Amino acid sequence: MKSRFYAVNFGVPLACALLIFLAFDMTTIDVTFSNLLFDPVTRSFPLDHIHFFEQLTHKWARIIPNWTAEAAAIGAILSFVWPLVNPQKRPGLGGFLERNKVAPVLQFAAAHRRDFLFVVVAFALCTGMIHFLKAHTSVYCPIETTLYGGKMAHVDWFSNFQLFHEAGDGRCWPGGHASGGFTMMALYFVARRYRWRFSSAVLSFALVLGFIYGTTRVLQGWHYMSHTFWAGVVVWLTCLLTALAFYGRARLEQPVLKKHERVRAVSQAELVN
Template sequence: MNTRFYAYNFGIPLACAALVFLMFDMTKIDIAFSNLLFDPLTQTFPLDKIHFFEKLTHKWARIIPNWTAEIALIGAMLSVVWPLVNPQKRPRLGAFLERSKVAPLLRFAADHRRDFFFVVVAFAVCTGVIHFLKAHTSVYCPIETTLYGGKMAHVEWYNNFQLFHEAGEGRCWPGGHASGGFTMLALYFVARRYQWRFSSAILWGSLLLGFVYGTTRVLQGWHYMSHTFWAGIFVWLACLLTALAFYGRARLELPVLQKHQRPEPASTLATPLSNE
């Protein structure tokens, strides 16, 4: 067992979880920060009333993870077509697909079948984890609580947590919008599988996207800052466990290739998903 791999990939997020719990959940920092964004005279979060800000940061921003998930799903479905075509047995069909320029796309999808299915499953697992935590903690958003003109009481997630049944109507912890950005971390694990030298850029870009998504909702009064950190921690762990199931530790811990090096062809990295 490579303790360094597990210490880095599990140890750091778990340490971050402990830090977030102590710094935010056990103090009033979240409330103090949201107080700075709240206008007590109008009893509103001013940015929550700006239609364009809401559209830009909440509606349009969903395009990135939504399109990524849709592309992965389409790729996963296409990945099973080329083996079914089997040009050796159906040469006329194979020739038709070559002439129509569809064959290269189908071959690419088939070669990366495991990756497309991984992204689909990772997105689904992340979404499921976040929805489970929301339902089983029943935390209301700041704007819904009596602290900021709402009707619901402010309650910390650990005071409401129920493992085996839903805790109530609240659905604010962890940050759902932030988790949408963080799910792009699934692409980082695909890049690590191929030892791509830009994998670090994907990692930091995905983290930045999640923090931007989460922070915009904090500014509008629909989340506390700690909700974003918790979303990132849970999504990372969900993506990591899914990646280990699909690729294995040995592949994920290989060093990133340098510019003069080339990754191995996809066919040599692992057998197709359907044959395993």
Template sequence: MLTSSRTRFYAANFAIPLVCAAVVFLMFDMTRIDIAFSNLLFDPVTQTFPLDKVHLFEKITHKWARIIPNWTAEIALVGAMLSFVWPLLKTHKRPRLDNFLQRSKAAPVLRFACEHRRDFLFVVFAFAICTGVIHFLKAHTSVYCPIETTLYGGKIAHLEWYNNFQLFKEAGDGRCWPGGHASGGFTMLALYFVARAYRWRHAKALMVGALLLGFIYGTTRVLQGWHYMSHTFWAGIFVWLSCLLTALAFYGRARLELPVLKKSERADAPTDLQSSKPDVRPSLS
């Protein structure tokens, strides 16, 4: 039973992304599908991607869109810092301070942050690790964006990521593979793993929402000529694996593979969550 459960967990969370990686590599990196799709968006007369010149489109889809992952990361960071404040206050020894915090409604916030320290720290670490992985891959493959290549009026020759990969040093100045903007949306998958650890029955909907957000972010940059479509898929694969490994380190496989709570079990959820509430220290699976 335990072996079967473990097998299902790794098949769903590791095998499927790896199969997706193989499919993306064979369908896109080994063919010219990416280029064919970008050709449809390129105006050969003006030698531009028309949507790249629409400032409102750029502002809404590239500038403003950053608000969602940025605010999520900032809230998690603030929550992680506040989680250390409540134990230091020692309100049980300071009744006046305790009364003040209760009246100002600060006490529930500080207690909540302390109780969910691991969750806040996980989100902070997951965002940081995902960002680090994407930046590493960008620097060590040096892929230039379509709009920068000779295929679309640029000055740099088109090159696939595997033709220029350098493990121990930066490969050049290109910074286009995987999709950075798409990865910003995909990092919201960290919230899915938090929901999964607490067996929230809407965790899958949260996962779908994060995936859709990443695909939307990535697609808008494809339309502007700043990425190929495969860059978005690669970003999603690497972010998923990064979040998964970080979640395993913080929560452990046994907790992540528990079935989500059914609607009829909602009344018992607080007891289940309290009994499975983690320490504030991460533990490797």
């Protein structure tokens, strides 16, 4: 089981990374695809000039991961409140919170403190890793390069990578907008902790969201398609390592539960928090 867990969760994404590298970074597929979206007459990507498309796919789309991160942060903060209330020592305050329906919220937050903290940390680490790679590869977006009317040279991320210092001002690899959608994969690991039978649906939702986010930016000329795929690999590995630190392999590799089994498993997990 142990070897299978690592083979699937590390081996598959690393194999995907190799495939992406060979299929995209070692070929001109990215440029060929972007050429189809570029209007040589106006020297622009038409969808980049549609205000509603920009608002819908770039501005409003951020609501889902942003609200998720904010909810997790609020939950993490509230998780420390109920133990401080300590109804046994402060029965008056505890009773007041019970009467105003606040106590159940605080109790829930306290019971799921580890999950809220995990989501906060996973989101932060994913964002940090994406920004680190952006700064240390200095890849300019297609629309900024001379290939599509810009002023900067087109470079490959691996030829410009610097580990210990920033490589330049470019900030296009991997896809930042796509990574915002992919960070929702953190919720998959929470679902796996509780062996929720719909955990695969959560993972599928996060993958689809990330690909949608990334593809819309490709259509506008602000990313190559491979940038989206690389963002998915980076975010998955970051979330996985964070989940292993918070929950451990044994918890994450357990098979999903049937509906009647899940209630008991959740109660047991809350006891060990």
